[in-house]
Amino acid sequence: MAFDKTELEKVAQLARLHMSDAEKDEVAGRITDILALIDQMQSVNTDSVTPLAHPLDVTQRLRPDYTTESNRRDELQKLAPRVENGLYLVPKVIE
Amino acid sequence: MIEKTVAELSRSLSRREISSVELTKAYLERINRYNGSLNAFITVCEESALTQAAQADTARDNGQTSPLLGIPLAHKDIFCSSGVKTTCGSKILHNFTAPYDATVVSRFKEAGAVMLGKTNMDEFAMGSSNETSYFGPVRNPWDTDRVPGGSSGGSAAAVAADLCAVATGTDTGGSIRQPASFCGLTGLKPSYGRISRWGMIAFASSLDQAGPICKSAEDAALMLNTMAGIDTKDSTSADVPVEDYTAELNNSLEGLRIGIPRQHFAEGLSTGVEQAIQEALNVYRELGAKIIEIDLPNNHLSVSAYYVVAPAEASANLSRFDGVRYGYRCDSPVDLEDMYKRSRSEGFGDEVKRRIMVGTYALSAGFYDAYYRKAQKIRRLIKQDFNSAFQQVDIIIGPTSPHTAFNLGAKTDPIAMYLEDIYTIGVNLAGLPGMSVPVSTVHGLPVGMHLVTNDFAESRLLNVAHQFQQNTDWHRQRATAFTEGH
Secondary structure: OOOOHHHHHHHHHHOOOOOOHHHHHHHHHHHHHHHHHHHHHHHOOOOOOOOOOOOOOOOOOOOOOOOOOOOOHHHHHOOOOOEEOOEEOOOOOOO | OOOOOHHHHHHHHHOOOOOHHHHHHHHHHHHHHHHHHHOOEEEEOHHHHHHHHHHHHHHHHOOOOOOOOOOEEEEEOOEOOOOOEOOOOOHHHOOOEOOOOOHHHHHHHHOOOEEEEEEOOOHHHOOOOOOOOOOOOOOEOOEOOEOOOOOOHHHHHHHHOOOOOEEEEEEOOOOOHHHHHHOOOEEEEOOOOOEOOOOEOOOOOOOOEEEEEEOOHHHHHHHHHHHEOOEOOEOOOOOOOOOOOOOOOOOOOOOOEEEEEHHHHOOOOOHHHHHHHHHHHHHHHHOOOEEEEEOOOOHHHHHHHHHHHHHHHHHHHHHHOOOOOOOOOOOOOOOHHHHHHHHHHHHOOHHHHHHHHHHHHHHOOOOOHHHHHHHHHHHHHHHHHHHHHHHHOOEEEEEOOOOOOOEOOOOOOHHHHHHHHOOOHHHHHHOOOEEEEEEEEEOOEEEEEEEEOOOOOHHHHHHHHHHHHHHOOHHHOOOHHHOOOO
16 A cells, blocks of 8 residues: 555654655655555454464553652753753743 | 673683773773774763772672672663763764663662663664664674674674673664674573563563673673563563573583574575574584474564564654653744654654654554554464474574675665564564574674574573584684784
């Protein structure tokens, strides 16, 4: 199945990726090739096969609910591109 | 001294033939001298390495002993290391200083090992040649026109050129085993869950597993002894007892049943590599092993299934990089949406973006059953193939890679690059432990043999690899341009 420009724009929006018009054709072409590789899976009938989501067939361990994290706000905010008064700054969202 | 294995260095340290400070200085000197041509390290921690080495020497003077005490090693730049830049080979994390240590990193600190620095890698571990790194490609010490393999290419090049005694890596589809193969080293990908993933930047959470890249199987056992074990911070770390992985290294291989998958000796395998593996099998025959042909009938679907599962998980894992709390943010965003999109598009490289796109598509409404669910069913078939094989045999052996290291820039088509991992990817889908061990050279380039055992049978795996190395010296062969004296 061809992965066309419309499909590409939709997926880029879902993935929050910006694609310039210049690169759209090339990226769509590459993804079409990858999907062709992936489609080799369709040659096998798997109607009666149970999906395997994870290599370890185990259930998640439970533990008592207690605090494991300490408050490291100031230290962690040093990593942020922009902070002010303990808040992360982003472009204006509400007018 | 610098060419020695960890086991040998450990003995020299305990006999006081050398101090950790002397050893650390020797490796730092080599890094200064050779990293310019190899690009194996993204960050070198000269000062802290020397401090750690001095601490290790003091600890030894105070009676402390541990096989890794004072051993200079390097970590793949995917492991968070407190106070040290941790980039994952990406522009989006080029300025990220980790605020904590990965469990793997803290375990080595506790063992008294010295961290020389952080090694180069394919961006977010997505690649098989180390050419997708934002920090530039790594070169193979055996031939600097060639790739070291990937994604743990920096770790492999660093060990192969004796810039460190040993290094850590991660393996999602072959990223420890293939570079080990291309650089003439011993690489171990343990069973899924054997080593904590906490603090290891996630690519594909149901496939990722850490492991060592070493000069011998004995070293791999020593490294696994330190790395393995349950971790309350990683709920997918396995609650399976940790063995002393050195205990069975010397067991006899008499009667060992080795399975040879027909599908791994078919079209696409270079004749030089095939011949090298056949010769290695003769070594095992002489040691009393039986060689049995087996089938992995769904092996040809492993790459297809992988390129749904891995990108799908990656698209979710990499959604955290949004330019808000850490990492790269684009200049003058007009609004929030623009900030997300441009920070991500400018911060991620082409291969990472392609995989995010494929994963997002595979998980999107209307396509989930056809792609993700289908891939999970194929994953079951692949796991079942291995299960049936292990009813007949104790270990599976084949080539790690279809050929030896290729030239930089030789594979521009992503599909050609994906097929590099045709023999290794199934092992990740099934969660099994696998190793690559050097068995020969072809035209001066190393060939790796791939060994796979059943879940959590690492002791057996290491035993079979070690016995080969006790009877051959391929693991002792060095990249001549970087041997001591050059």
